[in-house]
Amino acid sequence: MKKQIVALAALAFAVPALANTADEALTGDIIAWDFVESITTEVGPRMPGTEQEARGRTWAMAWLKRNGFANVADEPFEMETWVRGQELAWVTAPFAQPMAITALSTTSSTGPEGIEAEVVYFPSFADLRDAEAGSLAGKIAFVSHDMRPAQDGSGYGFAGPARWTAPSLAASKGAVATVIRSVGTDNHRVPHTGTTTFAEGVEPIPAGALSNPDADNLERMFARGQTVRMKLLLTPRDLGTTTSGNVVGEITGRDPSLPPVLLACHLDSWDLGTGAIDDGAGCGIIAAAAKHVAAQGRPLRTIRLLFAGAEETGLWGSAAYAKAHADEPVYVGLESDFGADRIWKFDTNFTASDPALFGQIARAVARFGVAPSRGVASGGADLNLVREQGGALIDLRQDGTRYFDLHHTADDTLDKIDPVQLRQNVAVWTEVVGILANREGPILRSAAPGN
């Protein structure tokens, strides 16, 4: 429960008695917590394209205005919207029992009667890839690719294809449905949803993720050497085109003609949880940092917040924002979208070309335990605009060890956030954004538009 985490967190960091704003943020920030505590309580799940997501935008605009942000707006865009229906799974033979499942977005419905078929077991994505064309005709593919925790989140790249493309691949080989082991690192009966993509010309099929304990159980059934059959009832539906939107707000700089610092997060969430770590925390972190920088005095450049819409089901908001603002150069882009645990290292895409700025940032964040890294920043999902401009990017990388325990599950709730680690994020962001928003010259890149 929340109180337990708070109690542990209080022991986790000593409180330094330093005096600048970043240290105040570290020891005392309440803005980020206020944001995420309030949005999870007062709005809850914010599924892309739905009325709940719209309620989130209304709520966020009121919050931004109340907290002194300028030029607060909802920039609408259209999207294709998928919503969950019933979701039930049962092994019907040889060992009849129910299983915990959740549908993946863009998948189709089994219809109200469900479907029942033999299950074919693939321990990994590669095993499915090796299956012969037509070999899954009339069957359910079970892909049990197993993810482990990694601090840098790299387990997602390892296990992710089981969700991203296995249903399409299985459909192309004749499967009537696909069930995957959740792309997640916990062992609770809360399956991990997410989006899957069907290749051009492949008709979508029903597909869902089993919780890890259920996938373990199904593997044990296969280990007994008998034919396994499963019934699935998954009734998601496409709502067609609906309206979502990006919420924006600004700390206006002393020279608004200069390209702004763009801070991004996404405001939507999956429907299963309340969008605390994904990505209420991220929006709270960037908003808190912007406020702390503004409290030091009006910055040279405008700090622009992008609370993107409809990230989860296809980066709709990022695309819409990039299109709407294509002609507006950005000085540098940063996104917070990896939970609320501490920042442990950072990457940029100007490490070699602008070592002075890289070094300045490294020195500023070192006392918060953040190490410089030689990786190349690629920016968060909602920074399409900056990528398309070839602009400067910084990735303040959070500890992802716990992130995929919770990612895209019903367990993404406020109690999972450690307030002390949340404050470390705010402190680091405050330092970095303060440097960037008050910096005059261009960020030197090999090819450096947008400065």
Added chain:
Amino acid sequence: MKKQIVALAALAFAVPALANTADEALTGDIIAWDFVESITTEVGPRMPGTEQEARGRTWAMAWLKRNGFANVADEPFEMETWVRGQELAWVTAPFAQPMAITALSTTSSTGPEGIEAEVVYFPSFADLRDAEAGSLAGKIAFVSHDMRPAQDGSGYGFAGPARWTAPSLAASKGAVATVIRSVGTDNHRVPHTGTTTFAEGVEPIPAGALSNPDADNLERMFARGQTVRMKLLLTPRDLGTTTSGNVVGEITGRDPSLPPVLLACHLDSWDLGTGAIDDGAGCGIIAAAAKHVAAQGRPLRTIRLLFAGAEETGLWGSAAYAKAHADEPVYVGLESDFGADRIWKFDTNFTASDPALFGQIARAVARFGVAPSRGVASGGADLNLVREQGGALIDLRQDGTRYFDLHHTADDTLDKIDPVQLRQNVAVWTEVVGILANREGPILRSAAPGN
């Protein structure tokens, strides 16, 4: 996942190179794991009075016969059976969002349309008790009594009344439904079910448990000072009288005329999980210990296993067994029904009256880290027969720190069992049962029938 626990477990205990049977059980027992791995995989949930519970009995009888037990039988009894229906909850105002809920057994249905009403918040059971008669007319009572972990499981006695009697108390004050904070110590979206009891003359109402994160969220809504309304859809139903049964089996002693050592567990489980820690593990532990004792040579006394039926919804099997065997004296009774974590202390109800036996047991289990305790053993739920006979009881007490994270939830699955701690249980039970089953004289009690 299972593999992670196995890897950790392998580091947790050094493997002593000792030679007696108990040490073989500690270092090498595979029987208890085989039992619980198999029943959770091949049967799964075993809800009292249902066909799934009957499948569990058929499975268990086959397992006992295959493992050399004698006099294996299913002793049927009749019971009143309650089964779960749909279960959904939504806050409808002021902050509309869904909540994870599960119904408590013996509660009534909201009907297919559900009910919607204002919610009244009671931080603790005592607060509900203090509410005035009639003050809940037309309302939903929310009792948020908060449980914390305790090694000896004592948090259950502290928080349990919120489940056991709050719905009845709320109904008596006019409530149309009750929601409670789960009686559990985790923070996952898997609510804890269980039985509640309506007092004589109080008409049952719908009642369910919210997961702890949802109860936290609901408390935060109340902290905002507005009227909270909730819709509940809970459609359990009573199936009337159905048949359950107790499965028994024996290691026949050299002198079958002597009162047997009775080892109990329960074979049924809640429907939400697969009954791994509650109580597949317990049945596996007692069966493994009995086998290990038999492997040392036929014991003097018969060791009788009672795999009780229908414990969860009202100790039906325990009552039926006590009635059917009332005239058969038992030498001593022990039950394993508190998960699969290590035994850390033991109680008896003959500590003062038979210090020699108490001391013999204490010396035998000390090397497994089990301390003698001065508590008075009261026996497990399925030992009504022994209690009614005033017989000897021993409680081998397991570490309950984690138990109520999982108790009565969907998370009660095999992956939660640490095989090394499971083996410690088997080792301790093997030592204790070996002493008892080969002991000639009576167990001295102040009033000691059944010796």
